[in-house]
Amino acid sequence: MPPDSLEDIYRRRRSTRWQDRLRRLLAPPAPLVMNPAEPKDFPLGRWNLYLGGAGSRPAGYVNLDLFPLPGVDVAADAEQLPFRGNLFQRVECDAVLEHVRRPEQVMAEIERVLAPGGYLHVVTPFCHPFHEYPKDYRRYTLDGLKELAGGFEPIAEGWRTGPTATLLVFAIEYAKLLLPWRAWRGLVHGVLGWLLFPLRYLDLLLLRAPRAGRIGNHCYLWLRKPGG
Ligand SMILES: C[S@@+](CC[C@H](N)C(=O)[O-])C[C@H]1O[C@@H](n2cnc3c(N)ncnc32)[C@H](O)[C@@H]1O
Known part of the structure; x- marks a missing residue:
């Protein structure tokens, strides 16, 4: 059976069909916790841009995605804004x-x-399974991300989700x-997800350790455009 299209994935997240509602009800919690030390309070301005937010409606942002899916304000390629x-x-x-060419x-x-003085928040996976949205080309270390962000001033960096x-x-x-069989994979995903998710709280401890990034899940950078 072919993999689900992005349209199917996002449609199921919001669909009111009883099968989709039941699936959402039974879905286990995500096997991760966000690092509480990640800064979040950089100022929003009059215009703010959210890249790749199909399926959600991020408040205060213009939401741009490759596809005109629910929640998207502008369908375009981030390579040509x-x-x-x-x-x-x-x-x-x-x-x-990780999904752009x-x-x-x-x-x-x-x-x-x-704008000069404006802020950029970048999050990327480092140790994470292959996932096509619609393609999956690469992973990043924090060093790799900083190299990519050469023209910006680094403000903060760290791990959003940890080794657990x-x-x-x-x-x-x-x-x-x-x-x-797909149905069995769905069942195992649900059962293992419910059994294992309490372990995710270990990351609240492990994310404090400097070595957490050796097998960290997603890393983040806060950057500022010089000037302003
Ligand atoms: C893994 S999802 C991230 C969703 C959201 N930011 C989150 O964390 O839940 C990646 C999103 O980026 C979009 N995307 C992939 N390539 C893109 C491109 N070249 N330009 C704009 N959006 C792109 C995909 O369509 C998808 O909605």
Whole structure:
């Protein structure tokens, strides 16, 4: 059976069909916790840009995605942003750079549309299973991300999700690999997800350790465009 299209994935998240509601009700909690030390309070301006937010409606942002799916304000490729320069006070780029063909071009476009003194928040996976939205090209270390962000001033960096999240998402994917039938994979995903999710709280401890990033799940950078 072919993998679900992005349209199917996002439609099921909001659908009111009873099968989809039941699926959402039975779905286990995500096997991760967010690092409480990650800063979040950089100012929003009059215009702010959210990249890759299909299926959600991020308040206060213009939501741009490759596809005209629910929640999307502008359907366009982040490699060619259809906005004038210096427009946005803040750009959010969460779990998108691994899916674009030319991340350097996306960063150049973000730098162009961000106002001097504006903030960019980038989040990328480091240890995470293959996931196509609609493609999956790469992973990043914090060093790799900083290299990509050459023109910006680094403000803060760290790990959003930690080593336990990595172990849990890979354990669940591994178990699913052993099963040839989609319905069984769905069942195992649900059962293992419910059994394992309490372990996610170990990351609240582990994320304080400097070595957490050796097998961290997602890392983040806060950056500022010089000037302003
Ligand atoms: C993994 S999802 C991230 C969703 C959201 N930021 C989150 O963390 O839940 C990646 C999103 O980026 C979008 N995307 C992929 N390539 C893109 C591109 N070149 N330009 C704009 N959006 C893109 C996908 O359509 C998808 O909605």
